[in-house]
Amino acid sequence: MRGMTVCVHLSLECDRPRKSEIGLANPLRDATSNKICKEAVVGKAVWNNAVLADSETYETVDGNIYFTMDALNREYLNESETTTDYSWKGAANYLSVMVDGEVNADAAWYYAEPEEAAANIRDHVAFWRGVQVSA
Numbered sequence: 001m002r003g004m005t006v007c008v009h010l011s012l013e014c015d016r017p018r019k020s021e022i023g024l025a026n027p028l029r030d031a032t033s034n035k036i037c038k039e040a041v042v043g044k045a046v047w048n049n050a051v052l053a054d055s056e057t058y059e060t061v062d063g064n065i066y067f068t069m070d071a072l073n074r075e076y077l078n079e080s081e082t083t084t085d086y087s088w089k090g091a092a093n094y095l096s097v098m099v100d101g102e103v104n105a106d107a108a109w110y111y112a113e114p115e116e117a118a119a120n121i122r123d124h125v126a127f128w129r130g131v132q133v134s135a
Contacts (some may be wrong), residue, residue, distance in 0.1 A: 044134050053071045110135055
């Protein structure tokens with residue numbers, strides 16, 4: 001799987017004290033239960049102040065964050081007729097973003113039928129063209 005990094009970020013609930021309350025203790029250790037707490041890392045895509053996608057579970061491939069379809073706010077996304085072919089991922093389909101009457105054409109893409117090497121991003125969507133993506 002050339003150039004591929006897989007990230008799945010999970011959140012564990014715990015009542016952990018603030019850093020100021022624990023001095024030099026491990027800030028990721030819950031003082032009451034002694035379990036290790038993990039911060040939720042949320043991937044988010046925003047354009048024109050609208051949240052297009054957010055999730056604690058996503059894939060990262062070639063430096064791009066791919067969100068699952070159920071993490072999308074579909075009200076802002078419309079299918080495009082644009083397609084491209086990427087050698088090891090397969091055929092990409094595009095989505096245009098529309099927020100408050102402004103359109104960002106082909107600002108998102110996904111692989112409905114990816115090559116085997118990119119199977120982990122089947123039905124996942126990535127963004128570009130001015131969409132702010134963070135994780």
